[in-house]
Amino acid sequence: MKLKDLLRSIEYKSSEIGSDDIEVDGIACDSKAIKNGYLFIAVPGTKLDGHNFAGEAVERGAVAVVVQKDVVLADGIPKIYVKDSRYALAKIANEFYGKPSEKIKCIGITGTNGKTTISYLMDSILSASGYKVGIIGTVNYRIGQRVIPATNTTPGPIELHNFISEMVQHSFDYSVIEISSHSLDQRRVEGIKFEVGIFTNLSGDHLDYHKTLDEYFNAKAKLFEGLDKDSYAVINVDDEWGKKLLKRSKGKITTYGIKTNAMFIATQIDLSLGGTKLVVQTPNGRTNINTKLIGLHNVYNITASIAAGACLGIPFDLIKDGVENLTSVPGRLEAIDCGQPFKVFVDYAHTDDALHNVLSALRPLISKRIIVAFGCGGERDRTKRPRMGRVAGELADFIVVTSDNPRSEEPESIAQEIATGIEMKDYTIILDRAEAIKEALSRAKEGDCVLIAGKGHEPYQVLKNTTVAFDDREVTKKILCSM
Numbered sequence: 001m002k003l004k005d006l007l008r009s010i011e012y013k014s015s016e017i018g019s020d021d022i023e024v025d026g027i028a029c030d031s032k033a034i035k036n037g038y039l040f041i042a043v044p045g046t047k048l049d050g051h052n053f054a055g056e057a058v059e060r061g062a063v064a065v066v067v068q069k070d071v072v073l074a075d076g077i078p079k080i081y082v083k084d085s086r087y088a089l090a091k092i093a094n095e096f097y098g099k100p101s102e103k104i105k106c107i108g109i110t111g112t113n114g115k116t117t118i119s120y121l122m123d124s125i126l127s128a129s130g131y132k133v134g135i136i137g138t139v140n141y142r143i144g145q146r147v148i149p150a151t152n153t154t155p156g157p158i159e160l161h162n163f164i165s166e167m168v169q170h171s172f173d174y175s176v177i178e179i180s181s182h183s184l185d186q187r188r189v190e191g192i193k194f195e196v197g198i199f200t201n202l203s204g205d206h207l208d209y210h211k212t213l214d215e216y217f218n219a220k221a222k223l224f225e226g227l228d229k230d231s232y233a234v235i236n237v238d239d240e241w242g243k244k245l246l247k248r249s250k251g252k253i254t255t256y257g258i259k260t261n262a263m264f265i266a267t268q269i270d271l272s273l274g275g276t277k278l279v280v281q282t283p284n285g286r287t288n289i290n291t292k293l294i295g296l297h298n299v300y301n302i303t304a305s306i307a308a309g310a311c312l313g314i315p316f317d318l319i320k321d322g323v324e325n326l327t328s329v330p331g332r333l334e335a336i337d338c339g340q341p342f343k344v345f346v347d348y349a350h351t352d353d354a355l356h357n358v359l360s361a362l363r364p365l366i367s368k369r370i371i372v373a374f375g376c377g378g379e380r381d382r383t384k385r386p387r388m389g390r391v392a393g394e395l396a397d398f399i400v401v402t403s404d405n406p407r408s409e410e411p412e413s414i415a416q417e418i419a420t421g422i423e424m425k426d427y428t429i430i431l432d433r434a435e436a437i438k439e440a441l442s443r444a445k446e447g448d449c450v451l452i453a454g455k456g457h458e459p460y461q462v463l464k465n466t467t468v469a470f471d472d473r474e475v476t477k478k479i480l481c482s483m
Contacts, residue, residue, distance in 0.1 A: 001023070001024050001025075001095075001096065002020070002021060002022070002023060002024070003019060003020055003021070003022040003023075003024050003039065003063075003064055003078075003080075004020035004021065005095060006024060006027070006039065006092045006095045006096055007020070007080065007092070007095075008095065009091040009092075009094065009095060009191070010082055010087070010088050010091050010092070011082070011083070012066075012080050012081060012082050012088070013080075013081045014078050014079070014080055014081070015078055015079040015080075015081070016076070016077075016078040016079075019064060019078035019080075022063050022064055022078065023037065023063075024037065024038065024039045024063065024064070024096075025037030025038060026038040026039070027039045027040075027041065027092055027093065027096050027158060028040060028041070028057075028158065029041045029042070029043045029050055029089055029156070029158065030050075031050070031053035031054075031056040031057040031060065032060075034056075034057045034060040034061055034062050035060070035061055036060075036061035037061060037063055038057075038060075038061060038062050038063065039062065039063065039064050039065075039066065039092070040054060040057035040058070040062040040064070040065045040066070041065075041066040041085055041088060041089045041092060042054050042057075042065060042066060042067045042068070042071065042085055043085050043086055043089055044068070044085070044086075050085070051067055051068075051069060051071050054067065054071040054073060055071070055072070055073060055074075058073055058074055058077050062077070063077075063078075064077065064078040064079075064080060065077065065078070065079055065080065066080040066082060066085055066088050066089075066092070067079055067080065067081060067082070067085060068081070068082055068083065068084060068085040068088075084187070086186055086187045086188075087187045087190055089156075089157050089158070089187075090157040090187050090188060090189070090190035090191050091190060091191050093157040093158045093160070093161040093162075093191070094157075094161055094190070094191030094192070096158075096161070097161040097162060097164070097165040098165065098168075099191070100161060100164040100165040100167070100168045101161075101164055101175070101191070101192040101193045101194075102193055103168045104164060104167055104168050104172055104173065104174065104175050105173060105174045105175070105195040105312070106164070106174070106175045106176075106177060106192055106193060106194045106195055107122055107174060107175070107176045107177065107194065107195060107196045107197075107198070107308065108177050108179045108189070108192075108194045108196070108197045108198070108223050109122075109176070109177070109178050109179060109197075109198045109200070110178075110179040110180070110181070110184070110197070110198070110199060110200070110220050110223050111198075111199050111200025111201050111202060111220065111236075112200070112201055112202050112203045112351060112353060112354070113200060113201055113203070113297065113351065113353060113354045113357065114200035114201065114297065114300065114301045114304070115137065115138065115153070115178040115179075115200060116137055116138045116139060116178060116329060116332065116348070117293070117298060117301045117329050117332055118198060118200065118301050118304055118305055118308075119135055119137045119176050119177075119178050120135075120326055120329045121301060121302065121305035121322070121323060121326055122174075122176045122305055122308060122309070123135055123176055124322040124323065124325050124326040125305060125309045125314060125318070125319050125322030125323065126173070126174050126176075126309075126312075126314070126322070127322065128318050128319075128321040128322035128325060129314050129315075129318045129322070131173040131174055132144075132170070132171065132172040132173050132174070133172065133173065133174045133175075133176060134163070134164075134166075134167040134172045134174070134175045134176070135175075135176050135177075136154070136155065136160065136163055136164075136175065136176070136177045136178065137150065137153060137176070137177070137178035138150055138153045138178055138348075138457075139330050139331070139457045141155070141163055143163060143166050143167055143170065143172070144170060144172075148163075152180070152182075152183070153178050153179075153180040153182075153183070154177065154178060154179050154180045154182075154183035154188055154189065155188070156188055157187075157188050157189075157190070157191075160177075160188060160189070160192075161191075161192075163175075164192070177189075177192075179223055181216055181219040181220055182219075184219045184220065184222040184223055185219040185222075189223070189226075190226075193228065193231075194223070194226075194227060194228075194231055195231055195232070195312065196231065196232045196233075196234060196308050196311055196312065197223045197224050197227055197231065197232070197233050197234065197249075197251060198234045198235075198304055198308055199220065199223075199224065199233070199234070199235045199236055199239075199241075199242055199245055200236055200239075200300070200301070200304065201236055201239045201241070201242070201300070201353070202216065202217055202220060202239060202241035202242075203351060203352070203353035217241050217244070217245075220241075220245075221245055221248050224245055224248060224249035224250065224251065225248055225249070225250055226250070227249060227250045227251035228250070228251065229250060229251065229252075230251075230252070231250075231251040231252065232251050232252050232254055232308070232311040232312075233245075233249040233250075233251040233252065233253050233254065234254045234255075234256065234304055234307045234308045234311060235249070235253065235254070235255055235256070236255075236256055236257055236300060236304065237255045237256070237257045237260045237262050238257035238258055238259045238260050238262075238300070252311075254307050254308075254310075254311055255307075256300075256303045256304055256306075256307045257300075257303070258296075258299060258300065258303070263282070263283055263307070264280055264281070264282050264283075264303050264306060264307040264310070265280070265281045265303075266278050266279070266280050266299045266300075266302070266303045267279050267280075267281055269296070269299055271294070271295065271296065271361070271364070271365065272294075272365060273294065273343065273365045273366075274292075275290065275291050275292040275293065275294065276289075276290075276291050276293060276294060276295070276298060276299060276302075277289065277290050277291075278291075278299055278302070280302075280303055280306050282306070282307075282310060282316070283310075284310070284316070285316070287306060287316050287319065287320055288320070289302060289306075289320060289323055289324065290324060291323055291324055291326070292326075292327040292328065293326070293327075293328075293329075293333075294333050294361055294362075294365075295333060295357065295358065295360075295361025295362075296357070296360065296361060297354075297357035297358070297361060298333075298361075302323055305319075305322075305323065306319055306323065309322070330456070330457040331346055331347065331348045331455070331456025331457030331458070331472075331473070332347060332348055332456060332457075333345050333347050333358060333361070334346045334347070334456070334457075334473060336473060336476050336477060336480065338477060338480035338481055340441075340444075340480055340483070341445075341446040341447070342444040342445065342446060342447065342448040342449060342450065343366070343448070343449040343450070344441070344444075344449070344450045344451075344452070344476060344480070345358075345362070345449070345450070345451050345452070346451075346452045346453075346455075346456060346472045346473050346476060347451060347452070347453050347456055348453075348454070348455065348456025348457060348458075349374070349453045349454065349456075350376070350377065350404070350453070350454045350455075350456075351384055351388070352384050352387035352388045352390070352391050355372075355374065355388055355391045355392065355453055356391045356395065358451065358453065359372065359391065359392070359395035359396060359451065360395060362449055362451065363395055366447075366448070366449040367447045368445070368446075368447035368448045368449075369397035369398065369444075369445075369448045369449070370395070370396045370397050370398075370448070370449045370450075370451065371396065371397065371398045371399075371400070371440045371443055371444055371448060371449070371450045371451070372392050372396040372398075372399055372400070372440070372450075372451045372452075372453060373399075373400040373401075373402055373436045373437055373439070373440040373450070373451070373452050373453070374388065374392065374399075374400075374401070374402065374404070374451075374452075374453035374454045375401060375402045375403045375404035375406075375411075375414065375415065375418070375433070375436075375454055376388060376404050376414055376417075376418055376454070377404045377405045377406070377407065377454075378404075378405060378406040378407035378408060378409030378411075378414055378462075379407045379408060379409060382417060385414065385417040385418045385420075385421070386417060386418065386420045386421030387421060388418060388421065389401070389418040389419055389420065389421030389422040390421035390422065390423065391421075392422065392427075393421065393422040393423050393424040393427070394423075396451075397426065398426045398427065398440075398443060399422060399424070399426065399427035399428075400427070400428055400429075400430055400436045400437075400439050400440045401415045401418050401419060401422075401427060401428070401429045401430075401436075402415070402429070402430055402431060402432070402433045402436030402437075403415070403431050403432070403433050403436075403461070403463075404433075404454045404455060404461075405455075405458075405461055405462035405463075406462070406463060406464075407462050407463075407464070408464055408465070411431045412429075412431060415429045415431060416429075433461065433470065433472075433475075434470075434475050434479075437452055437472065437475055437476055437479060438479050440452065441476070441479055441480060441483065442483070452472045452476055455470075455472050456472070458470075458471070458472075459471045
């Protein structure tokens with residue numbers, strides 16, 4: 001592919017006259033991924049700056065380098081100057097893979113909580129309608145039978161456009177994409193045409209990165225500000241940030257909620273440990289839903305998915321089938337049953353709002369005590385640690401504070417920050433996560449409920465610079481079987 005064709009969507013200046021006609025065989029923003037004939041895009045990161053590796057990229061065979069500031073290169077190697085190399089990276093990736101999102105319908109889901117469950121619901125609804133669906137999200141990236149472990153909720157632009165292109169090549173109809181605030185801020189999804197954008201909710205998270213809730217919201221809003229006028233914006237108007245988003249979205253507005261007068265409203269909600277019954281009032285009538293998913297937060301997720309399905313023109317009987325066909329989501333209030341006389345759930349809740357949602361869902365359904373074991377990730381938003389402690393103290397009967405993914409932080413320090421928010425006396429700190437889970441389970445009696453929170457589907461734990469195998473679900477099963 002000609003360099004000029006890759007650059008046609010961006011403004012740039014070249015250091016070499018005539019360099020536009022260079023043939024490019026591949027693109028990369030990691031110098032170690034460069035091969036002969038590749039274009040290297042130098043992107044500044046939070047820890048490393050790609051501009052410092054431009055020389056290495058040339059040594060490995062790069063035929064040109066895209067930069068947003070000057071670098072020293074061997075004579076004759078074109079430097080393509082752009083204002084924002086992150087933006088350029090996304091646009092170049094889009095061109096390199098043939099603008100794949102224009103050949104498939106893309107659904108983008110953003111918000112603090114609920115993205116993964118909605119992605120599974122949309123997959124089920126679309127599949128029930130006979131469509132081929134690819135998924136890019138927190139649990140994994142799925143293209144038919146090919147399942148790729150997820151490194152980020154939303155991958156980088158090259159990987160992202162590559163996945164969408166692969167879906168197009170295999171005649172997929174839809175690509176459902178979870179979109180993180182980081183990816184929006186870092187412009188990873190630039191160039192992707194979204195048929196539908198879904199906003200779930202917004203609460204305190206990632207403030208280590210965004211600094212303020214306003215900055216966090218502004219990042220989320222970019223998805224909706226980038227929609228085409230013919231696209232749909234499905235927005236939770238029970239959420240105060242959702243109401244603000246109404247003024248900023250460029251797409252056709254579709255609202256949903258439980259408390260607010262919305263276009264799609266969930267009513268007659270009946271919650272139980274066996275599942276949830278609800279009626280969703282829509283512009284075209286009422287839809288009765290009987291689902292295995294538990295909790296009021298899942299009522300929101302289901303209502304959002306029904307609204308999105310309706311925007312796509314899917315008949316309500318098929319939407320209903322799709323919602324009811326989904327019986328569970330990995331690591332989202334996932335029940336662990338080894339015949340024990342008490343309930344056990346594993347959940348990904350790693351924010352105070354998510355923990356509140358899950359404990360609030362369980363509280364009225366549990367006749368006796370709730371025991372929760374959880375921690376907080378290291379090198380992440382510290383402000384939520386005491387808030388999570390406070391939520392657990394208000395809604396649980398006993399707490400085991402433990403490690404999550406401490407990374408390079410000291411687990412004891414993280415645990416103590418959580419403990420500052422716990423006002424109750426019934427808690428303990430056990431840093432070894434397996435031992436903490438064992439302690440929580442050993443304290444449970446008939447009629448109680450144990451919630452293992454924070455990691456959900458994750459099959460690993462990050463300890464300093466080491467990633468070790470650790471799956472809450474498997475560890476919990478092993479302990480229960482030995483009791």
